[in-house]
Amino acid sequence: MSVTLEGNMLVTGSNRGIGLELVKQLAERTGAEAHIYASCREPEGTRAEALRELSTQHPGKITIIKLDTSDEDSICAAVRAVNEEIGAGGLNLLINNAAINKPARPAPLSATGKKDMMEVYETNVVGPFLLAKMFLPLLQRAAERFSPEDHEGDMMSCRRSAIINISTVISSVKKCPETFSMAPMYPYRTSKTALNMLTRCQAEDFRKHNILVTAIHPGWVCTDMGGEQAPLAAQDSVLGLLSVMSSLSNKDSGMFIDWQGNSIPW
Numbered sequence: 001m002s003v004t005l006e007g008n009m010l011v012t013g014s015n016r017g018i019g020l021e022l023v024k025q026l027a028e029r030t031g032a033e034a035h036i037y038a039s040c041r042e043p044e045g046t047r048a049e050a051l052r053e054l055s056t057q058h059p060g061k062i063t064i065i066k067l068d069t070s071d072e073d074s075i076c077a078a079v080r081a082v083n084e085e086i087g088a089g090g091l092n093l094l095i096n097n098a099a100i101n102k103p104a105r106p107a108p109l110s111a112t113g114k115k116d117m118m119e120v121y122e123t124n125v126v127g128p129f130l131l132a133k134m135f136l137p138l139l140q141r142a143a144e145r146f147s148p149e150d151h152e153g154d155m156m157s158c159r160r161s162a163i164i165n166i167s168t169v170i171s172s173v174k175k176c177p178e179t180f181s182m183a184p185m186y187p188y189r190t191s192k193t194a195l196n197m198l199t200r201c202q203a204e205d206f207r208k209h210n211i212l213v214t215a216i217h218p219g220w221v222c223t224d225m226g227g228e229q230a231p232l233a234a235q236d237s238v239l240g241l242l243s244v245m246s247s248l249s250n251k252d253s254g255m256f257i258d259w260q261g262n263s264i265p266w
């Protein structure tokens with residue numbers, strides 16, 4: 001599968017799981033001009049060892065950025081740090097990947113409280129909302145510098161300027177009757193449905209800037225969140241995600257699709 005992403009890209013929650021694999025494959029599959037801002041909560045901590053190792057394997061290609069997506073001050077500091085490094089190029093691609101699921105395993109209503117709802121919303125919805133808002137000037141800068149004539153005429157693409165929100169099929173309202181019993185997760189499901197609406201709103205709002213916004217389901221993936229019984233390896237999911245991202249254009253902004261490019265009903 002071909003990957004034609006380039007420019008400056010930022011991935012949230014990139015110290016493990018799908019986020020780490022995204023950074024790995026972006027580093028391996030993009031050209032010399034591409035630069036990856038790999039963000040995580042504790043760049044110096046033990047949980048970021050694999051990311052630091054990856055960064056040393058690709059000298060000059062990965063910058064590790066401290067970013068807690070549930071903390072507004074942390075988002076501000078990360079935007080400042082990226083802005084200082086990025087120069088005139090702007091940010092071409094923001095991948096909102098970081099997310100949490102609380103209570104940790106599928107839990108009945110009786111075991112789910114306000115704290116779970118608030119924490120999950122802060123990370124899964126408010127974080128991506130603030131990230132898009134605060135990175136907008138850098139995304140606009142990238143969109144303005146891009147000349148569609150040099151890139152087969154598409155006005156919008158992940159090469160030009162885009163936000164990808166990593167969603168999940170279990171956020172689909174239409175599919176809820178068939179998926180609820182296997183994953184009864186009130187905070188997680190409803191937060192991702194809100195993320196879908198955020199995707200849709202920002203796609204409309206940012207169309208005037210030629211910034212594409214799309215929600216993508218990565219499949220059921222074997223990670224800490226997906227669990228060991230998940231059928232899909234992170235490597236295969238990310239291969240599909242990057243191939244899909246490479247092919248997105250005007251018609252895909254505001255859409256909800258999966259890692260193989262199939263559309264998912266809202």
Ligand SMILES: NC(=O)c1ccc[n+]([C@@H]2O[C@H](COP(=O)([O-])OP(=O)(O)OC[C@H]3O[C@@H](n4cnc5c(N)ncnc54)[C@H](OP(=O)(O)O)[C@@H]3O)[C@@H](O)[C@H]2O)c1
Pocket residue numbers: 012013014015016017018019040041042047067068069070071096097098099100123166167168169217218219220221222223224225226227230
């Ligand atoms: N795995 C699946 O089957 C599946 C299915 C559908 C959708 N998804 C979505 O795919 C994305 C990645 O999932 P995953 O399976 O890779 O999950 P994961 O293994 O649990 O990894 C989650 C990542 O998000 C980070 N994170 C959590 N809260 C954060 C915060 N406040 N600030 C910054 N980073 C934070 C974690 O960092 P720490 O190490 O610091 O906690 C970790 O790097 C998520 O959006 C998830 O909803 C996954």
